[in-house]
Amino acid sequence: MxxxxxxxxxxxxxxxxxxxxxxxxxxxxxxxxxxxxxxxxxxxxxxxxxxxxxxxxxxxxxxxxxxxxxxxxxxxxxxxxxxxxxxxxxxxxxxxxxxxxxxxxxxxxxxxxxxxxxxxxxxxxxxxxxxxxxxRRPTAVQAEAIAAAATLATRTLEGGYWDWYDRVWAFAWEHLRDHDLEGRWRPAAGVDAADDDGATATAMLQAILAGLRALSP
The missing domain is CATH 1.20.58 (Methane Monooxygenase Hydroxylase; Chain G, domain 1)
Structure with missing residues (x-):
């Protein structure tokens, strides 16, 4: 690999x-x-x-x-x-x-x-x-931004990357999380969460894990 x-x-x-x-x-x-x-x-x-x-x-x-x-x-x-x-x-x-x-x-x-x-x-x-x-504003693309921001913030110790991390997360939570359909993720903004094939949830999980790794001592 x-x-x-x-x-x-x-x-x-x-x-x-x-x-x-x-x-x-x-x-x-x-x-x-x-x-x-x-x-x-x-x-x-x-x-x-x-x-x-x-x-x-x-x-x-x-x-x-x-x-x-x-x-x-x-x-x-x-x-x-x-x-x-x-x-x-x-x-x-x-x-x-x-x-x-x-x-x-x-x-x-x-x-x-x-x-x-x-x-x-x-x-x-x-x-x-x-x-x-x-x-389109796909959830997978936002997930990559979240993960990259967390990684760069941790390595460079520059707060601007955490600012982007928070900003993209805020957008994702408001527009990409379907709070009515068991909290599932929409594939993209304005797309029904029921149309997701599972890849969107995987992408967001990876973004969450990247943030947790960055925050862990």
Missing amino acids: LLGSPRAPALAARLAALAPQGLLWDPWGADGQPRRTAEDGVVPGFHPGLALCLARLLMAVTPADAPVVEGDDHALGEHQARELFAASMLRGWDRAHDGLHACIGVEDGLERLLQPVAHDAQNPAHDAKFVVIDA
Whole structure:
């Protein structure tokens, strides 16, 4: 498994390299090129939930007591995890109604956003005009945000991540928890909880466990 492999930090860093501006595109083809058409039900675009999952993975494979050496996989892993989280919340959060959208895109300039950016160069994402491709606010995506926020908050000791943890949880509890149907979770905001196949509850349980692990001494 990736988490148990000594190559885990390098492998996770290679995955994060697909998101040079903290924005993770999906799907990709076998030729290493981004696909513009849906494949296997995946809407082409930047997926905050996928990026947040990778951010949590990067922190999981980076030892907390690892020495920070410029350019090594440990330092790179935490830096990329921060970027993935920041970009996901900045670009994917619904400022009007709260919650993370399932998928976002840009009106133009996609190729620039998929290329590495030099440290002394301006991030092209700053000038890009982002648009919502899939406006659903899935419970699984919120769960990834909750888990990633708890993980980063614990490792960095920065309160801003706990602020996001509380904010996403508040949205999930109000809009995604069906308080009338045995407390079940809705697959997404505005979707009947009875339509859930069980995956939503699993995602939320993982988010809860991540928060408990972060809070435990």
